[in-house]
Amino acid sequence: xxxxxxxxxxxxxxxxxxxxxxxxxxxxxxxxxxxxxxxxxxxxxxxxxxxxxxxxxxxxxxxxxxxxxxxxxxxxxxxxxxxxxxxxxxxxxxxxxxxxxxxxxxxxxxxxxxxxxxxxxxxxxxxxxxxxxxxxxxxxxxxxxxxxxxxxxxxxxxxxxxxxxxxxxxxxxxxxxxxxxxxxxxxxxxxxxxxxxxxxxxxxxxxxxxxxxxxxxxxxxxxxxxxxxxxxxxxxxxxxxxxxxxxxxxxxxxxxxxxxxxxxxxxxxxxxxxxxxxxxxxxxxxx
Amino acid sequence: xxxxxxxxxxxxxxxxxxxxxxxxxxxxxxxxxxxxxxxxxxxxxxxxxxxxxxxxxxxxxxxxxxxxxxxxxxxxxxxxxxxxxxxxxxxxxxxxxxxxxxxxxxxxxxxxxxxxxxxxxxxxxxxxxxxxxxxxxxxxxxxxxxxxxxxxxxxxxxxxxxxxxxxxxxxxxxxxxxxxxxxxxxxxxxxxxxxxxxxxxxxxxxxxxxxxxxxxxxxxxxxxxxxxxxxxxxxxxxxxxxxxxxxxxxxxxxxxxxxxxxxxxxxxxxxxxxxxxxxxxxxxxxxxxxxxxxxxxxxxxxxxxxxxxxxxxxxxxxxxxxxxxxxxxxxxxxxxxxxxxxxxxxxxxxx
Numbered sequence: 001x002x003x004x005x006x007x008x009x010x011x012x013x014x015x016x017x018x019x020x021x022x023x024x025x026x027x028x029x030x031x032x033x034x035x036x037x038x039x040x041x042x043x044x045x046x047x048x049x050x051x052x053x054x055x056x057x058x059x060x061x062x063x064x065x066x067x068x069x070x071x072x073x074x075x076x077x078x079x080x081x082x083x084x085x086x087x088x089x090x091x092x093x094x095x096x097x098x099x100x101x102x103x104x105x106x107x108x109x110x111x112x113x114x115x116x117x118x119x120x121x122x123x124x125x126x127x128x129x130x131x132x133x134x135x136x137x138x139x140x141x142x143x144x145x146x147x148x149x150x151x152x153x154x155x156x157x158x159x160x161x162x163x164x165x166x167x168x169x170x171x172x173x174x175x176x177x178x179x180x181x182x183x184x185x186x187x188x189x190x191x192x193x194x195x196x197x198x199x200x201x202x203x204x205x206x207x208x209x210x211x212x213x214x215x216x217x218x219x220x221x222x223x224x225x226x227x228x229x230x231x232x233x234x235x236x237x238x239x240x241x242x243x244x245x246x247x248x249x250x251x252x253x254x255x256x257x258x259x260x261x262x263x264x265x266x267x268x269x270x271x272x273x274x275x276x277x278x279x280x281x282x283x284x285x286x287x
Numbered sequence: 288x289x290x291x292x293x294x295x296x297x298x299x300x301x302x303x304x305x306x307x308x309x310x311x312x313x314x315x316x317x318x319x320x321x322x323x324x325x326x327x328x329x330x331x332x333x334x335x336x337x338x339x340x341x342x343x344x345x346x347x348x349x350x351x352x353x354x355x356x357x358x359x360x361x362x363x364x365x366x367x368x369x370x371x372x373x374x375x376x377x378x379x380x381x382x383x384x385x386x387x388x389x390x391x392x393x394x395x396x397x398x399x400x401x402x403x404x405x406x407x408x409x410x411x412x413x414x415x416x417x418x419x420x421x422x423x424x425x426x427x428x429x430x431x432x433x434x435x436x437x438x439x440x441x442x443x444x445x446x447x448x449x450x451x452x453x454x455x456x457x458x459x460x461x462x463x464x465x466x467x468x469x470x471x472x473x474x475x476x477x478x479x480x481x482x483x484x485x486x487x488x489x490x491x492x493x494x495x496x497x498x499x500x501x502x503x504x505x506x507x508x509x510x511x512x513x514x515x516x517x518x519x520x521x522x523x524x525x526x527x528x529x530x531x532x533x534x535x536x537x538x539x540x541x542x543x544x545x546x547x548x549x550x551x552x553x554x555x556x557x558x559x560x561x562x563x564x565x566x567x568x569x570x571x572x573x574x575x576x577x578x579x580x581x582x583x584x585x586x587x588x589x590x591x592x593x594x595x596x597x598x599x600x601x602x603x604x605x606x607x608x609x610x611x612x613x614x615x616x617x618x619x620x621x622x623x624x625x626x627x628x629x630x631x632x633x634x635x636x637x638x
Contacts, residue, residue, distance in 0.1 A: 052489050074491045082489040088482035090299070092306045104295040105490040145486070
């Protein structure tokens with residue numbers, strides 16, 4: 001029987017009286033990308049820290065690759081890669097030295113730092129100190145550092161936050177390549193488009209609890225609203241919006257009437273976004 | 288503990304230490320300066336015996352004698368004589384009684400008072416007593432019965448004439464050790480400030496590996512430099528094993544202090560702010576060597592006293608294990624206590 005890459009059971013963490021993570025349970029299959037979404041203070045980072053062995057759960061347990069993280073923290077940490085949201089590189093060392101340092105800590109016998117730097121688009125800058133890098137370059141290096149040990153599970157905390165489109169795209173490609181290699185990816189992000197594009201499933205977290213967990217398509221089917229949006233011209237020469245909700249018994253008649261009675265200038269279908277669904281589920285935005 | 292990981296971390300810390308220009312300059316320039324200071328200080332003590340003499344009545348031999356190596360200066364009053372001795376103008380003060388001539392004539396014993404500074408060695412005191420008796424002999428042509436009473440001005444300490452530069456050795460060595468405290472504290476606090484510690488803590492590295500590596504780095508930097516300095520200034524000629532062990536413990540001590548400083552520091556400026564009072568405190572015991580008798584027993588509560596005192600006694604007097612074992616035991620206690628507290632506080636900070 002295949003073992004889940006990540007299996008959390010009633011995972012709980014408290015900061016004093018505040019319950020940051022409240023009895024959450026979920027599984028992530030091998031080679032799956034799970035998008036972990038939620039606003040600030042929802043408990044994403046605390047969950048991230050518990051899964052990576054930085055915090056001990058107050059209750060419940062988490063198993064990574066079949067091993068209880070609380071009991072096998074060093075073994076588990078040898079099999080995972082972690083990319084933090086905030087840059088935490090050795091700024092006075094070069095990119096290559098940063099990667100080589102972590103490769104040695106992981107006990108990698110054959111590690112080609114230059115090849116990895118080339119892969120993330122930092123070829124030619126490998127011997128420059130990190131303090132001379134731009135934010136995008138540092139973030140790419142952070143992602144590179146998290147995969148020096150060819151991790152079986154890759155944890156990424158907001159890997160593209162605040163980056164330019166080119167750097168973001170570069171990082172998204174690396175995530176997909178890592179999944180191709182066989183890694184499971186646990187991705188926390190605020191970027192709904194990114195989560196939608198990359199994730200096999202997404203989990204919405206709010207106030208320490210998982211309020212929804214499914215594929216983006218299923219979530220949209222279940223909680224979203226599909227519609228047709230049209231712009232029609234009025235007698236005075238102006239434009240007005242029209243919206244027809246899809247998937248209802250009245251939809252065909254409404255579409256028919258629209259084209260019969262109005263002068264349609266533009267028309268397009270609209271699908272609910274993950275953000276719409278999150279707001280619908282929690283009554284609050286993601287920021 | 289995983290020695291491969293510890294070795295990797297130590298190599299990383301040494302590499303980072305020598306990339307920080309401030310610490311590199313402090314270490315290299317400081318080291319060179321300490322050696323230069325040592326070598327420009329006088330290498331010998333003044334062997335001329337300078338005596339102050341208060342003589343209410345003129346005694347011809349006392350007035351006439353100016354032998355090689357004996358310089359006698361006349362002082363107007365006994366109080367002035369005492370003050371001059373305290374100020375270090377004379378090695379000893381000799382005060383003749385007003386009735387010396389009458390007592391000598393009536394074959395009574397006149398009482399000649401000698402004043403010494405606290406750090407004058409016993410041999411010197413004996414020498415002065417002999418000189419006084421010799422002078423009395425010269426006065427009459429036969430041994431005279433006189434009383435010589437000694438008074439120590441200030442607390443008495445025993446000692447031997449030690450060149451000023453050799454007295455400075457423990458001070459300079461402590462300075463070397465303490466500079467490394469600041470370097471290590473800065474390295475550790477930067478791990479927290481730049482959050483690199485979080486990146487390390489999600490690798491197979493354990494917190495024990497981390498502290499072992501930081502300890503090796505701190506002890507290595509401090510011990511290596513202190514020993515190199517002592518070797519350059521020929522401070523390892525007497526009791527080298529004792530000195531090596533003392534500096535090893537001293538390096539452990541400053542590493543523990545670095546852990547404490549970094550546990551309460553957030554950045555380089557706060558490292559600096561906490562390091563300066565620590566430096567001053569750790570330097571205080573060196574005054575006991577430079578100015579013997581100037582400090583009292585309370586300095587024994589300062590851990591660096593046991594480094595300074597042991598090195599001073601071993602390097603300058605050849606004191607053996609029997610003399611300094613208690614110092615080393617107390618020093619080990621301080622090292623363990625300070626390092627343990629430092630590790631506990633840092634552990635809390637990191638986790």
